[in-house]
Amino acid sequence: MSIPTLTDVIAAQKRIQNYITRTPLHRHLALEKIVGTEMYVKHENHQKLGAFKVRGGVNLLAQMEPQDLKKGVSTASSGNHGQSIAYAANIFGARAFIAVPEIANPGKVESMRNLGAEVIHYGEHFGIADQYMRDLSKEKGYKYINAVEETQLYAGVGTYTLEIIEDLPEVDIIIVPVGGGSGACGTSITAKSINPKIEVIGVQSERAPAAYNSWKSGDLEQAEMSSIAEGLATNKGYEPAQTILREMLDDFILVSDEEMEDAIILYLEHTRNLVEHAGAASLAAAIKIKERLRNKKVVIIASGGNLSMEHLLRAIERYKD
DSSP: OOOOOHHHHHHHHHHHTTTSOOOOEEEOHHHHHHHTSEEEEEEGGGSGGGBTTHHHHHHHHHTSOHHHHHHOEEEEOSSHHHHHHHHHHHHHTOOEEEEEOTTOOHHHHHHHHHTTOEEEEOSSSHHHHHHHHHHHHHHHTOEEEOTTTOHHHHHHHTHHHHHHHHHOTTOOEEEEEOSSSHHHHHHHHHHHHHOTTSEEEEEEETTSOHHHHHHHHSSOOBOOOOOSOGGGOOSBOOTTHHHHHHHHOSEEEEEOHHHHHHHHHHHHHHHOOOOOHHHHHHHHHHHHTGGGGTTOEEEEEEOBOOOOHHHHHHHHHHHHO
């Protein structure tokens, strides 16, 4: 598959602008005090459907041939990517079939169904649901879309980084959550093409470290996936994401589920924003590496806000304890 360029990201921005929200870049002084440097939050939790993924889904389906749309589109998702495909399918007149893990976030599943998608619960995690939908799509003739392997998604999600640099040209560091890697790839391609000095740091759950392990080793690794953060819940590394990340990502760190829960509470307490675990991972990472962020202009990506009530209550109970 071809690797997207800055030209592709700019074209995507024009293509999707009527269907998505240009999200705010806010400076929260309370969070700055905790981290100890000038820091901004890119609020993709304010995006349509509550997550950055919608940018990629719209960009992809907007370019699909009519005959492929007529076949119906299919994918597997832990939640936000599925919503993006359901939303885009609704816009461009395609039927959408989405496999989700058995424990998928109920709110995200309801959103997909409200958008007209047929949702199938299958398997313990994304990897199992993904293989199921690949096989079913071959049998039924659906146009299958993988959440990480389809590079037009990278160009679409890269548009939030264009917005960051338009709003804050002097940004030094961007910290971005990593599941399969589409968001981090879009960030890296866009930021490095505009200013190679911008550092891009990825962050993943230590209880779902497949992308991190793959980046470290140079091979596509599999790893146990037991994280509560469904947005980071991949059990293996994917190409071409790993090739892009190995070339462009400046660093990659792991955070615990508990550190992400603490960050969720910090967002609520200090900014009145609801952010899901994956979206809170970048704040957790900034706190973890705050010494190296001193005197830098830092942007952290709040990639989504679709937190289930169960997970919100769990975070609050930990906070109360």
